[in-house]
Amino acid sequence: MLGESRTLNRKAYNREYRARNRERLSQYRRAYAKAHPNKVKCWRHNYYIRHRDEIREQTRLIDWPARRQKIKRDVLEHYSNSRPVACVRCGIEDIRVLSVDHVDGNGAAHRKKLKTRGGTAFYAWLRRHNYPPGFQVLCMNHQWIKRVENHECNHQAPRNAPSATSSERRTRRRA
Numbered sequence: 001m002l003g004e005s006r007t008l009n010r011k012a013y014n015r016e017y018r019a020r021n022r023e024r025l026s027q028y029r030r031a032y033a034k035a036h037p038n039k040v041k042c043w044r045h046n047y048y049i050r051h052r053d054e055i056r057e058q059t060r061l062i063d064w065p066a067r068r069q070k071i072k073r074d075v076l077e078h079y080s081n082s083r084p085v086a087c088v089r090c091g092i093e094d095i096r097v098l099s100v101d102h103v104d105g106n107g108a109a110h111r112k113k114l115k116t117r118g119g120t121a122f123y124a125w126l127r128r129h130n131y132p133p134g135f136q137v138l139c140m141n142h143q144w145i146k147r148v149e150n151h152e153c154n155h156q157a158p159r160n161a162p163s164a165t166s167s168e169r170r171t172r173r174r175a
């Protein structure tokens with residue numbers, strides 16, 4: 001049996017070992033999680049079940065609006081390349097109308113791949129993945145203008161599709 005001091009030494013040694021090999025260990029963990037997704041899901045669920053009350057309490061204590069603001073600000077600041085946070089086209093600086101735009105214009109497809117609807121989940125993804133290139137800051141007006149310019153309005157019916165007749169539209173309105 002280990003004496004108390006040896007246990008402490010071991011703890012200190014382990015802590016130091018983890019600190020020294022942080023990158024390697026986290027790579028290993030990531031590879032393991034990728035290879036065994038169901039196992040990880042199961043562990044995570046068991047952990048949640050065991051610590052449900054603590055987790056709920058911690059979640060309740062988080063200032064969510066502030067956290068969302070912080071994530072958004074971090075991401076906008078990054079994609080502004082150390083200039084003030086502003087729309088690249090018109091320079092408006094009001095963070096409430098600014099968002100991150102996919103330069104190539106396939107934002108919807110990208111979000112679908114990430115299974116997020118955009119907003120904070122998308123910003124968090126960008127931050128977590130070390131801000132991949134190909135994004136810029138635009139205001140909502142210029143997001144729309146860009147979509148119209150690039151014919152990206154996916155809610156628009158294809159040009160040769162039959163348009164709804166006025167009676168069809170009336171039925172739809174009543175429904």
Ligand SMILES: [Zn+2]
Nearest residue numbers: 087090139142
């Ligand atoms: Zn703008």
